[in-house]
Amino acid sequence: MAKSNIAIAKVCFLILSHVCSQYVVSHTMVKFLPGFEGPLPFQLETGYVGVDESEDVQLFYYFVKSERNPKEDPLLIWLTGGPGCSTLSALLYEIGPLKFNVVEYTGSLPTLLLNPNSWTKVSSIIFVDSPVGTGFSYARSQHASQTGDLKQVHHLRQFLMKWLMVHPEFLSNQVYLGGDSYSGLTVPVLIQEISKGNEEGANPLINMQGYVLGNPITVPTLESNSAIPFAHGMGLISDELYESLRINCGGEYQTIDPSNEECLNDLLAYHKSISGINSAHILEPVCAFASRKPQEMSKRSLIDQLQGFVDPEPTLPTIGCRTYGYLLSHYWVNDENVRKALHIQEGSIGKWLRCNYGIPYTTEISNSFPFHVNLSAKGYRSLIYTMAIMTLLCHSLRLKHGQEL
Numbered sequence: 067m068a069k070s071n072i073a074i075a076k077v078c079f080l081i082l083s084h085v086c087s088q089y090v091v092s093h094t095m096v097k098f099l100p101g102f103e104g105p106l107p108f109q110l111e112t113g114y115v116g117v118d119e120s121e122d123v124q125l126f127y128y129f130v131k132s133e134r135n136p137k138e139d140p141l142l143i144w145l146t147g148g149p150g151c152s153t154l155s156a157l158l159y160e161i162g163p164l165k166f167n168v169v170e171y172t173g174s175l176p177t178l179l180l181n182p183n184s185w186t187k188v189s190s191i192i193f194v195d196s197p198v199g200t201g202f203s204y205a206r207s208q209h210a211s212q213t214g215d216l217k218q219v220h221h222l223r224q225f226l227m228k229w230l231m232v233h234p235e236f237l238s239n240q241v242y243l244g245g246d247s248y249s250g251l252t253v254p255v256l257i258q259e260i261s262k263g264n265e266e267g268a269n270p271l272i273n274m275q276g277y278v279l280g281n282p283i284t285v286p287t288l289e290s291n292s293a294i295p296f297a298h299g300m301g302l303i304s305d306e307l308y309e310s311l312r313i314n315c316g317g318e319y320q321t322i323d324p325s326n327e328e329c330l331n332d333l334l335a336y337h338k339s340i341s342g343i344n345s346a347h348i349l350e351p352v353c354a355f356a357s358r359k360p361q362e363m364s365k366r367s368l369i370d371q372l373q374g375f376v377d378p379e380p381t382l383p384t385i386g387c388r389t390y391g392y393l394l395s396h397y398w399v400n401d402e403n404v405r406k407a408l409h410i411q412e413g414s415i416g417k418w419l420r421c422n423y424g425i426p427y428t429t430e431i432s433n434s435f436p437f438h439v440n441l442s443a444k445g446y447r448s449l450i451y452t453m454a455i456m457t458l459l460c461h462s463l464r465l466k467h468g469q470e471l
């Protein structure tokens with residue numbers, strides 16, 4: 067800890083003496099993690115970056131250096147959805163270097179294995195717990211705990227600039243942003259902000275190249291008619307049913323004329339076809355979800371629920387389900403020695419939640435489509451992929467047939 071603080075003071079003194087107090091960044095190398103045998107075979111750093119005027123918003127991050135050539139490889143900043151889901155999900159279940167050894171929980175600390183497909187084989191990744199209130203990120207005042215889309219974007223831009231100031235060896239690396247689900251709304255706006263800042267001569271300049279989004283939200287659910295063409299493209303419904311839907315519903319699957327019997331019957335057949343499919347991962351079965359029942363469902367978390375990110379019933383998943391791994395994370399991360407190893411500030415948060423749906427959060431961006439258009443025109447590269455099938459909200463269908471789908 068002391069070592070890193072000296073490095074920060076130097077940066078402040080030479081470059082930023084006038085705003086030195088804004089650059090309190092604590093970071094520490096993590097050599098061992100409970101549950102993983104031996105020293106970690108990759109470089110992991112964890113830390114906090116204080117953002118907002120008073121630094122009362124403390125954003126926690128995990129940084130994994132590229133295992134190939136960190137000097138040349140891109141730097142990726144990764145966000146998880148929710149809003150309110152910890153970025154540890156990305157590190158342990160998606161693109162990071164570690165994964166759980168998924169065996170039945172018997173009361174001892176879950177163990178970790180290496181993920182041979184980690185994206186850190188070719189890039190350095192900063193996994194950020196954002197917005198404040200997510201994972202290990204915390205607020206030092208009531209005021210600072212209030213957040214939303216635009217605040218989050220503002221905080222993340224500050225985060226990135228401050229992080230780069232204390233890691234100047236990465237200033238010349240190509241930078242990419244990435245995330246999934248809800249990040250589909252915030253990432254394009256964040257890139258536009260960074261791009262604007264660069265054009266206005268911000269210091270440091272961020273060498274922004276593009277973005278990667280998985281299962282992203284782009285337009286409001288009720289305006290999207292893409293689920294059925296997607297289901298057809300993925301082979302989840304037959305050519306015959308798709309043709310019939312297309313003709314009978316005229317391509318409009320959200321706002322349906324209740325007297326259009328043919329369309330309603332086709333939609334019912336569609337829902338029957340996909341009912342056993344995990345909506346967030348179409349290649350996996352429907353599983354119970356290891357997440358708490360949210361006290362109050364926001365509009366956004368309702369969307370997540372429909373996408374299969376949250377199960378309204380607090381039932382236990384069975385082993386073999388992706389969600390069993392989610393359950394293990396609660397036992398692992400909330401272990402005192404794990405929190406010590408990760409250098410979590412004592413007393414900063416209570417119990418760690420994989421997804422915290424209790425964050426006071428204002429949704430402000432409902433459609434990121436125009437931002438995608440602008441970013442493409444500016445030459446930013448993007449990769450957008452999906453394994454999720456959005457559930458249609460067919461009220462008229464329910465009314466008509468008097469049944470829940």
Ligand SMILES: *[C@@H]1O[C@H](CO)[C@@H](O)[C@H](O)[C@H]1NC(C)=O
Pocket residue numbers: 258436437440
């Ligand atoms: C896209 O770019 C145009 C032209 O610079 C600008 O007027 C518009 O506000 C931008 N759209 C968004 C969503 O920021």
